[in-house]
Amino acid sequence: MNLEVNLAGLRLKNPFMPASGTFAYGVEFLDRKDEIDITEFGAIVTKGISLRERFGNPPERIAEVPCGLLNSIGLENIGLERFLKEKWPLLKEIGVPVIVNIFGEKEEEFEILSEELDRAKVHALEVNLSCPNVDKGGMEFGQDRKVTGRIVEIVKGKFKAGPVFVKLAPNFVNIIEVAKVCEKKGADGLSLINTIMGMAIDVEKREFLISRGVAGLSGPAIHPISLYIVYRVYQEVKIPIIGVGGVYDYRSAIEFLMVGAKAVQIGSMIFVEPGIINKIIRDTKDYMRRHKIDDIKKIIGCMQKVKKGE
């Protein structure tokens, strides 16, 4: 049985990996193999790294909503220098491709990040142009087609060590148009989607549940939306897509593959089931056995040909 996929030149032994920001830097689990075996993952995706350390937003940063989660972490992270010193040396020894998620407030920050991470020879970048939880950068960039295009060009110009994925979200933008711009400017793939902007209110206290008011919605609640976006964008671009948003079991993961995603990220569900990625890998093998599928590539995109009612 073959679960291997080629993701824009990255060879993954299976399509399943954690979503950025839901698995810290990945190295935290190296000695917990009985619960989470990261050596089985298709790839590892790090928390978003910025040029300088970021403290993130004040609490409350988390609120639960039906079948989902609002978060406003504000990209708290240790910054590029400490990442390269403390995390990368451990990460590169694991034997699994490592995708480093990056974020900048200014174009030149993306430039330096790409340059330094190229020098370190990290395996791939995922450029976050869609974080709803910071005032500057993030989503502001992903909303503007021109700026998005320029950042993709900058990153592609500096980072040669591996593919560059761009992460987008459907917040006030025509995500199809932005996706096309990314492809045109040389992005090697797309990660769809980041969290969707949302909010919740404690009506007794007349307070937002998240101190910043606005937050990013993730979890099973967004799965049908992310699935549809991958389905649609697949029809418009040729570069590979990583499906992300609301995966909670092997079925919801396979749905992404069936609409054409070459890989799948699992985020919030890790908080509920730390071993969920290993379980999805196991259950997918089981599914393939049951359906006599010898190669996972045979299900990728299979639902693009089937339209309801035909």
Place this chain on the structure above:
Amino acid sequence: MKKIEGEILNNIDLGEGMFHLIVSAEEIAKRAKPGQFVNIRILDTLCPFIRRPYSIWSAEGDVIEFLIKVSGLGSRLLSERKRGKIDLLGPLGRAYPEPNFGDNETVLIGGGTGIAPLMFYVKYYSLTNFKFIYGAKTCPPDYLISRLGEIIGDFLVSTEDGSLGFKGLVVDYVKELIRDGYIDPQKSIFILCGPLAMLKSFQFLPPENTYVSMEGKMACGFGVCMGCAVKRRDGKGYLRTCTDGTIFRLLDIEL
């Protein structure tokens, strides 16, 4: 951290919206230390979505116990679970400091279900030189009072409605006890667990000798989401409640 399938042995309604959950989970019980918590999956459905954290009230043999107040959907559904398997992640968080405070007396102050980890602390270390103060809204259920008697011996109570002990907020009670010379803040180590508003009211205590248990919102409970931020007093950003705490020295954080 370990994900364990426990078995609910009993789930007792204590009245006043509180319940006593008793679970068999050997691997957690054997390792649990006072101050640690367990992240409980309420049901194996997707709503409620994230787990709920609860302090360990007692761990003996292969049994762990919790004291829980119904405050929303998750705790209500949990209160209705009387039998069957239960999905637990724990023990999580750092334990309370070992009682190694020299001549200082330990003053334990618990608000509401905040007494649970404090009771575990007293029992686990067979603490002797301590005072235990329980702040409640109204007269606690008899069950709780007798269990407190068993484990703690003598304890002091305040209730907001005056139905038992001092009438008023626990902070005003403690201030009175200090005024009366019953507690000497200069010769005490304070360990507090309760709602944030209560913890905030105790900021007059000497911050180098005061420990507080934080109960901020958590998404994961094991250090990967960065959701449980607590502000550092030195201005260098945030600490994580779940892995750096849940207990912090007041000197180190801003409430």
